Amino acid sequence: MNTTVRTPEHPMAFTSVEFWLGAWTAWGLFLAFLPALIIISSLPELFTPSAGFIVVAIIYGLVIGGFVSLVAMLVFSPLAWLLGYCLRRTADRWIHVLAFTTLGAAVGFVTFAAWTLLAYAQITDALISWPNWSYAAGSAVAVALGWWRASRRALERDDLRSEYPPTRLNAFLRRSDGDAQFEDFALDS
Template sequence: MTGEGRARGDLRVDAVRTAEHPMAFTRDDLWRGGLTTWALFAGLLPVCIGVNMLVYIRGSVVPISDTALQFLFLLFVVTLFAALIALLLVPLGVLLAWPVGLALRGVRSQAVHLVAFALLGTAVAAVYLAFAGAFSGLTAFGPGELFLVTPAIAVAVATPLGWWITARNAVRRDARSVPDQPRSCNGNSIAPVSPD
């Protein structure tokens, strides 16, 4: 692949991280990131819902034994439904993450990437809240509305975390693919010193 192809922003399977583009990514990396973020969302959602439901149940007058089965059933159904919808939205998430990644491929700082993907996750969460609020008639914030906010929290956390896990794994794969080149403690290659 020529440098010109990289400069245009082409996303190819054979793209590699270079000194000029230390955070370049391949199409496979992009899809891994989308699926990793989805898996994190699907894992975080029941945790967030569970915490919300425990808080809600504590204030309830219904006996805990009656509510436990309802709690588990509702947790399963809501998580399954949301995870399936989110899986269908992964291609859209990949399309949103692609320009962010392309814009930042020359930036080595992981903190900058984490902030950018946290902002992306927050933007997606805000769009979700706008739609959820419009369809549910959300006007005031109470215990019932907390459940509508839960997926927004999960996506806002899963997005930067998904990027971080995917980027870390890509750099580790790079380190394993060039075993004869010495590496620093953060995985970057150390250029050999010329004897001259």
């Protein structure tokens, strides 16, 4: 009784739980990178007398950037799902990393360009500004790392399942719900 969705024909198939784990991880990583991205995008103003604004920019940036990046994650998730679906037959993880890095860069660039257009109505700032490229780079790294963590965890769970024979007890203990580890710990105690 194999409970994984991965097969020899589809070695990188994924479940919806695994997909959303990657998406939420990517969003969380982007929020973790956001203060550094705000500082990088503010480098020209960093060495001026008004450099104290960086703290305020980080606070507002986390609130606004958190909301905007959450909306971007939800809007672009179908595209990420489609990319993963198209790559499910490809076992080479580096191809996946490259594909999701590219997707993350595109999402970061489009999201920040749209934000700049809505906020300032300037097409040149939206397309060629230094902050746009820094946010695209941060988004690229966050999406790639989110995919990497989710895929690594899914493949490790597959390895764990293959170590135990498919008995009724192991099938019960190793089911794919989110709190299985907590329940396993409670049963082992």
